[in-house]
Amino acid sequence: MTIETRPLAGTVALVAGGTRGGGRGIAVELGAAGATVYVTGRSSTAGRSDLDRPETIEETAARVTEAGGLGIPVRTDHxxxxxxxxxxxxxAAEQDGRLDLLVNSVWGGDALTDWEHPLWEQDLETGLRLLRRAVETHVITSRHALPLMVARGSGLVVEVTDGNTARYRGSFFYDLAKSTVIRLAVAQAAELKPHGVAAVAITPGFLRSEAMLDHFGVTEANWRDGVAKDPDFAHSETPAYLGRAVAALAADPAVMAKSGRALATWGLYREYGFTDVDGTQPDFAAHWARSLEGRYGPLGDPL
Structure with a gap:
């Protein structure tokens, strides 16, 4: 392998929330680029989290290694x-104090999201638990991981979210969590700039996560059968597409120029030229403009 095909050889990454979905896609693609990836989450071979899904951090770590990197699973409640x-x-002990990339991808809020009721009719404790799980975990992780980057004077923090604009996301606590994660990137970017460390937020488009495939009753092999239930599903993307976007950012020596921004796969593929696993370049924002803006209005300006 050459530096072109393994641009992240020697890179040490932590993907918090790497068990499944976007976190898994990011971890595996970082591995494909040559990185050592610590994969963390609450679901492991030792037992499932309260989400009660079958994916494990060990499985993700094995895929990282199979892709060409080194996957290290560590069961962690963030x-x-x-x-x-x-x-x-x-x-720090295993990598001589080195951490080049922190990906805050912890979520786990699907079962806690109420899409039917306004704030004043929602269960308050459930909503607050969603915020603790989707926002507080990111803050805790950054608080403890950032000193390693600051000490080296380099690094990148990636906050994974849903959407990169101020458009309301349809449910009070869900919207608050996802928009707050973007603000976490902005705030970290401001404080990290003097230390040579970048921080960005990133969103996928319509993500074909394991849970979404289950929702449509399909697998990745026959995912297009789900289009009959939702035509917009035809414009979905795999977690690998998000992973390739993050890998491209991590390998970009000029990434500091993007620090503090809310980015998206649909913008980054144009700049970096990566494709999804089938060779396509999904662009959910373009699909929105063509087919959904008339019903739901424009996506809006990036935050």
Whole structure:
């Protein structure tokens, strides 16, 4: 392999929330680019999280290694400062203090999202739990991981979210969580700039995660059968597409120029030229403008 095909050889990454979905796609594509990837989450061979899904951090780590990198699974509850501190201490000990890339991809809020009711009719504790799970976990992880990057004077933080504009996302606590994650990137970028560390937010388009495939009753092999239920599904993208976007950012020596921005796969593929696994270049924003803007209005300006 050459530096062109393994541009992240020697890179140490932490993908928090790498068990499934976008986090798994990012971890595997970082591995394909040559990185060492610590894959963390609550679902492991030792037991499932309360999400009760079959994917595990060990499975993701094995895929990272199969792709050409080194996957290291570490079961971690990112809502626990003690567990996150122990995780970062382990990375520092094993990698001589090196951490080049932090991906905050913890979510776990699907079952907590109420799409039917306005704020004043929602269960308050459920909504607050969603915020703790989807926002507080990111703050805890950055708090403990950033000192490793600051000490080296380089690095990249990627906050994974849904959407990159101010458009309301349809449910109060869901919208608050996803828009707040973008603000986390903005705030971290401001504080990290003097230390040579970049921070960005990134969103996929219509993501074909494991849960979404289950929702449509399809697999990745026959995913197009789901288009009969939802025509917009034809314009979906795999987690690998998001992963390739993050890998491209991590390999970009000029990434500081993007620090503080809310980015999207549909913008980054034009700049970096990556494709999805089938060779296509999904562009959900273009699909929105063609087919959905008349019903739902424009996506709006990036935050």
């Amino acid at each position: 809502g626990s400062p003690q567990e996150v501190r122990a995780l970062v201490d382990r990375i």
